[in-house]
Amino acid sequence: MKSFLSLAFAGLSVTALLTFSPFTKAQWYESTGHANVQNGDTSAAKSAAIKDAITQALVFSGARVSSVQTLVDGVLMQDQLKISSHGEIQKIELISENKYDNKFAVTLRLDIFSQTEQCPQNSFNKFVAVTQSQLVHREHAKMGQIFDVSKAISKNIFTSLQKSKMSAVPIAYYNNAISVDKYFSQQHDYSNAQLEEISSRSNAQYVLLSQITSLSTSDKLNNDYAFWQDEAYERSYNIEFALFDGTTYEQLWQNSYHTQAIWPFEKTTIVDVNSDRFWQSPYGQSITDINQSVSYDIQAAMACLPTQGKIMHMENSKIVINLGKAHGLKKGQMLSIAHHNYLTDAAGNVMPHTITTLNKIRVEQLYQQTAVAVSIDDKPLPGVQINDVVEIISQDL
Secondary structure, eight states, X not given: OOEEEEEEEESOXXXXXXXXXXXXXXXXXXXXXXXXXXXXXXXXXXXXXXXXXXXXXXXXXXXXXXXXXXXXXXXXXXXXXXXXXXXXXXXEEEEEEEXXXXXXXXXXXXXXXXXXXXXXXXXXXXXXXXXXXXXXXGGGGTTTTOTTHHHHHHHHHHXXXXXXXXXXXXXXXXXXXXXXXXXXXXXXXXXXXXXHHHHHHHTOSEEEXXXXXXXXXXXXXXXXXXXXXXXXXXXXXXXXXXXXXXXXXXXXXXXXXXXXXXEOSOTXXXXXXXSHHHHTSHHHHHHHHHHHHHHHHHHHHHTTSOOEEEEEEEETTEEEESXXXXXXXXXXXXXXXXXXXXXXXXXXXXXXXXXXXXXXXXXXXXXXXXXXXXXXXXSOOTTOXXXXXXXXXXXXX
């Protein structure tokens, strides 16, 4: 039996998976959310699955989601929605719910009256380099000897972003460890050169950095006298993220996440963090759940960011840029050009600075990662140089 939840929230929008009634702009959208059942708590798993389903629909719209409503036993109990978008969710229909293999799945349909105003940048892909997370307290990895967990977690984050298939496209840059603690300090005395190098080597405009601040364990949960029970500990997972523009070095988004779950392995067991045994454990599943939320938040934060590239080569009126089909470009696409410069303040800090020119170019030849563009009047472009910034001009802007 289908149940309906009548909701009226101002400012919501969702990208259509199914579209009906084009004359009234009423649209139904269907999404399925998943969550792990922990400690037999199916009610919490159902709420988490509903949250996951709603979040997926919202993020597809390019909405900026910082939190989502939680629904308990099918009733909206607490409105924790913080979102910037255009449209209204009129109804949420519960299509199905299913428990399988210690997981809970919920399928929802959402009735949305969308507004005409949307985020035009969301139709173009933005590439983000996913770097290796830094483990702040290496001694926290001693139990289980999980010293390679930084790389494994970064790979899991990359996979979560990849599966979301939205405008933020991840580039794997997590094979080598990097120092990121300065990017999370209050002084912000980080290296612009490092951001530029990561961006250049990965051909990604945006750079995602992270640091794991806690993997600490609690005292043993079960009783020493209950010798028939397996050892069990509770272990935390705290991680911080920061998103930077590799061209302007500006910090665009920052957030922290934390959870804790049962560490079911014996104290002296060496655990392979790349194994199914680790990721299918309650602790590994809790990390995956957090990383899935992270991927949604990153997609939402990046939805309305511009897609920019650089001029790689010039010859008369023809320009080669590092944007192509993978970024959503089409033949005839118009782009603006800006000079990349630096300013030095009174304290000697070097700051990036861009000066937008009147020059515009049009895509003539298109490849997967690059394109050849020409000036709109087919004449040489005065003052334009290699490494100048190009930005997609949306027809909706």
